[in-house]
Amino acid sequence: METPRRNIDSVSKRSILVNGAAILALLAAAAAAMASAPGQPSAVDDAGNLRLPNGTVIPYSNLASVQARNNFVDQTRGYERILAPKPSDWQRRQGETAPEEERRWYDQTLYLPWLAKLRRQFAVSVEPKTIAGVQTDIVDPAGGASDANRHRVLINLHGGGMVVGGRYGGQLESIPIASVGKIRVITVDYRMAPEHKYPAAEQDVIAVYRDLLKTDRPENIGIYGCSAGAELTASTIATLIATGERKPGAIGMFGGGPADSPNLGDSNYIFSGGKARWSEAADGYTGDVNLRDATRYPAGSADIQRRFPPSLLISGTRDAALSRTVFAHSRLVDLGVDAELHVWEGAPHCSFAQPFVDPGVPESQQAWKVIARFFDRHLGREKR
Incomplete structure (x- = not known):
């Protein structure tokens, strides 16, 4: 039997997180780019004012909900906490490698606490399954799919800068969609x-x-992802089209789009304090490829x-990838693609899908509904 391919985020946290802005390379998140370096005052105060x-x-928007503001504070300070040294009582387990220790650190500090919140809010089942030699998790709503979705399925491609986010990050992005949709x-x-x-x-x-x-019929399948998952969605679809394979019925690219240029636009420049940068982690994945070479x-x-x-493209006004997402949408529309864009006021990068997601935030609830309705409109219904 073929051995499942399991991704291992073995880069040392210390080798990536050089300073507060460098966590952008790890999670490509605006909140991370905003975060202060270890030992410095927090970049955001209790009222959500961002330094x-x-x-x-920048004062927090008075058009966004109180819940969104509180979650923004949690998210920004949460990334700052990740930048800090590990607690003195944190110990490597016997037989555990350094990469395994770092992976456990991220899972326990970032993903699992917020995943537990979602599991309390949304009734779903999660079943690990190896498909075509690839590790996946099957997320089903309690009671199964609706009659309309009986012959439909979505594929989620998790974010995490092409470095982290396997399993638990993907579940964060999948559980609300499975439940709401x-x-x-x-x-x-x-x-x-x-x-x-x-x-x-x-x-x-x-x-x-x-x-x-x-x-399953291809028109009954949807693919979506946030951040690095958005770019992976775009590149996967492009490969399917270029090789003449059947493409899915609809896709979602949240907090990003086709990564065909290192230019990140106004929003990244603003939220990095005038120091626009390319995601080092994502660059580690495609760094040897000329993104302008359509043959590759x-x-x-x-x-x-x-x-x-x-x-479907989604972003927020505090997302460092806002410009990139808006540009991707305008280009698709100009090319004649049926593309729609939603931007939420005060929302940081993939706030409805990344670590620190809060199911009580109205803007996140709206995003989940938009995603569910989009795929409902565009996916096929007929049985194969």
């Missing part, structure tokens, strides 16, 4: 950097997708993008 690295203070979601634990380079992750996703095609990276081709399926 940028250049000294500018009453639909099965399969989250893929694809191979990541630094052990693996492009196109390893795309190969894993396509392997899972092809396996689903044995029982078809996601950058206008001819490929014009054949994208209906596409």
Whole structure:
């Protein structure tokens, strides 16, 4: 039997998190880019007022909900906490490697506490399953999918800068959608950097997708992801189109889009305090690839993008990837793609899908409903 491919985020936390802004390379998150370096005062006060690295203070939007403001404070300070040294009583377990220790650190500090909140809010089942040699988690709503979604399925591609987020990060992004949309979601634990380079992750996703095609119609399948998962969604679809394979019925790219340029735009420049940067972690995955070369990276081709399926793009006004998402949407629309864009006031990067997600935030609830309704409108219903 084929051994499941399990991604291992073995980069040392210390080798990536050089300062407060550098966690952007790990999670590509605006809140991380805003976070202060260890030992410095928090970048955000109790009222949500944000102090940028250049000294500018931005009051939290009075158009956003109180719950969103509180979650913004939690998220920004949470990333600052991750930057801090491990507690003195944190010990490596017997037989545990350094990469395993770091992975456990992220799981226990970032993913699992917030995943527990979602599991209390949403009634779902989560079943680990190896599909086409790739580790996945099958997330089903309590009582099963609705009648309308009986022959539909979504594939989730987790965020995490192409470095972390396997299993638990994917579950964070899948559980609300499965519950709100009453639909099965399969989250893929694809191979990541630094052990693996492009196109390893795309190969894993396509392997899972092809396996689903044995029982499901392509128009009944949707693919979505946030942050690095958004870019992976775009590159996977581009590869399917370039190779003449059947494409899914609809896709979602949240907090990003096709990564065909190192340019990140105004929002990243603003939230990095005038120090626009390319995600080092994502660059570690595609760093050897000319993103402008459509023969190697078809996601950058206008001819490929014009054949994208209906596409949903989501961002927030405090998302460092806002400009990138808006630009991706405008380009798809110009190419004739059925694409829609939703931007939430005061929302940081993938706030409804990343660590620190709070099911009590109205804006996150709205985002989940938008996602569920989008796929409901665009996916097919007929049995194979």
